[in-house]
Amino acid sequence: MVFEPSLSTDNTSDAPASPLVSCCSQVQIKHKGDRLLLVLPQEGETNLELPWSEVWQELKHLLKRREQSWQPETSVCLVAGDRLVDTRQLQTIAKTLREVELKLTTVSTGRKQTAVAAATAGYSVEQNNRANLSPFISHGQPNSTESLAEPLYLQQTVRSGVEIRHAGTIIVCGDLNPGGVIIAAGDIFVWGRLRGVAHAGARGNRKSRIMALQMEFTQLRIASTVARSPQNLPHSLEPEVAFISNQGISLARANDFTKTRLFSPSEDSWVRTNN
Amino acid sequence: MSRIIVVTSGKGGVGKTTITSNLGAAIATLNRKVALVDADFGLRNLDLLLGLEERVVYTAMDVIAGECRLAQALVKDKRLNGLVLLPAAQNRSKESVEPEQMKTIITALAKGYDYIIVDSPAGIELGFRNAIAAAQEAIIVTTPEIAAVRDADRVIGLLEAEGVNKINLIVNRVKPQMIEEKKMMSVEDVIELLGVSLIGVIPDNELVIVATNKGEPLVVGHKDSLPAIAFHNIAQRLEGEKVPFLDFTSGDSNILNRLRRMFGG
Ligand SMILES: Nc1ncnc2c1ncn2[C@@H]1O[C@H](COP(=O)(O)OP(=O)(O)OP(=O)(O)O)[C@@H](O)[C@H]1O
Ligand SMILES: [Mg+2]
Numbered sequence: 200m201v202f203e204p205s206l207s208t209d210n211t212s213d214a215p216a217s218p219l220v221s222c223c224s225q226v227q228i229k230h231k232g233d234r235l236l237l238v239l240p241q242e243g244e245t246n247l248e249l250p251w252s253e254v255w256q257e258l259k260h261l262l263k264r265r266e267q268s269w270q271p272e273t274s275v276c277l278v279a280g281d282r283l284v285d286t287r288q289l290q291t292i293a294k295t296l297r298e299v300e301l302k303l304t305t306v307s308t309g310r311k312q313t314a315v316a317a318a319t320a321g322y323s324v325e326q327n328n329r330a331n332l333s334p335f336i337s338h339g340q341p342n343s344t345e346s347l348a349e350p351l352y353l354q355q356t357v358r359s360g361v362e363i364r365h366a367g368t369i370i371v372c373g374d375l376n377p378g379g380v381i382i383a384a385g386d387i388f389v390w391g392r393l394r395g396v397a398h399a400g401a402r403g404n405r406k407s408r409i410m411a412l413q414m415e416f417t418q419l420r421i422a423s424t425v426a427r428s429p430q431n432l433p434h435s436l437e438p439e440v441a442f443i444s445n446q447g448i449s450l451a452r453a454n455d456f457t458k459t460r461l462f463s464p465s466e467d468s469w470v471r472t473n474n
Numbered sequence: 475m476s477r478i479i480v481v482t483s484g485k486g487g488v489g490k491t492t493i494t495s496n497l498g499a500a501i502a503t504l505n506r507k508v509a510l511v512d513a514d515f516g517l518r519n520l521d522l523l524l525g526l527e528e529r530v531v532y533t534a535m536d537v538i539a540g541e542c543r544l545a546q547a548l549v550k551d552k553r554l555n556g557l558v559l560l561p562a563a564q565n566r567s568k569e570s571v572e573p574e575q576m577k578t579i580i581t582a583l584a585k586g587y588d589y590i591i592v593d594s595p596a597g598i599e600l601g602f603r604n605a606i607a608a609a610q611e612a613i614i615v616t617t618p619e620i621a622a623v624r625d626a627d628r629v630i631g632l633l634e635a636e637g638v639n640k641i642n643l644i645v646n647r648v649k650p651q652m653i654e655e656k657k658m659m660s661v662e663d664v665i666e667l668l669g670v671s672l673i674g675v676i677p678d679n680e681l682v683i684v685a686t687n688k689g690e691p692l693v694v695g696h697k698d699s700l701p702a703i704a705f706h707n708i709a710q711r712l713e714g715e716k717v718p719f720l721d722f723t724s725g726d727s728n729i730l731n732r733l734r735r736m737f738g739g
Binding site: 256259260263355356358359360361373374376377378394 | 628
């Protein structure tokens, strides 16, 4: 058997009341053909509607981070769904998009008022009822094995006060600072120091892993399992992987992980290989 | 080209106003024209620290309301040529100022000065957004405490989202003794976490409080004191000069450090 310095962290059973935050309760940007879709959070996904000011802040953050991933003057379709967007908010979105050389051309909405506001402002309107939105929005269901969104690639350190949610895997080229939170339906890679809170497999996938060059987390969550930072444990200077073993969340050296661990569907956790 | 710099921190009481006034004075001694803007509406005290309180007639609010011209509201410092203050209103609600209005006056002010330094209020609400509205660069102030550093990190993220990417860091109230005893975060720890470039370290020093109470910037009254040298060095670094960082890690007993301080600082 291969020696593996796997250390089980301090697992707490008191998982937070709603760890499986819907991955769709935030602004998303997706490529579709030669245009971009800007998907606003949907009312139905979470019980509470995200206030406009936060939607806008999130949008601005998102655009700043993703600036490099499109051609200038790409046209954007705003997928508002059942969310009400008034004339002023449309103007704000258009202005924010213009600042990063994107062009709002189309508004897709299920609400008549929004459609009217958009048409009045001179945008093309696609009126949709909710069912038609499904190609744009993946409806999160705990434990579902549905396909994930394309990975979200962040080129910046995630700083205190920032919470990033994504319906797929998240890759951070930078640190995750204390006070920062990353929630992914898939895996989480931090090419830097992980010092904040990371939640992988947020829709219930126990196979999800969290990897970091330096694991100095405040808290890790995978599916509905939670691990707090062990108190007096020296931090490893090597890249590590966090995963669900039969003892809860464990850490292993990244170098050894793929050689020594295998996901066992029957045990619903990562087990040691026998070579 | 003038530079518009906002001094901000997130957390309150870490030394933004102290740094704005002393740094402004230090830059003025380098024969630069400096305008300090108090953006802490309702809780102004930059005028107090500069000893200019009794000379305030109009404020930024009066300029915004069109009740006076910008030039009328500026208070000139008698001791330092080229240093002026645009005071904030004390009585009016800060909710009545909008970022766009702040941007307009600060941009207008920039025409006549080499440096515009804006003293931001604590927090990340409207007052903060007003203070950063016109800024091209920022000086983040923190003390070596976890809560202050956490807030500084948050503010850096907000500044980056607003497109203010030139960000320098000042670590204030550093106590070398405590760092040596590992009771305080070191400056290196702070830089490592925040990932922005360091422009100055200011020791915790009672002269700072003495100067505050007198309404007299340190570079005027205590020119040769350690904190005054620290401010002077920051001013030079802003001017693009390479000035080694002060080493106040060990006490005065260490001759080598004292020499290093004399020549390097
Ligand atoms: N380096 C220092 N050494 C000793 N005292 C200091 C130092 N820097 C600041 N202080 C003291 O700390 C207190 C707060 O400073 P200051 O008012 O500049 O903070 P601030 O960040 O502007 O606060 P606010 O957020 O309320 O505007 C003052 O009493 C000041 O004299
Ligand atoms: Mg202040």
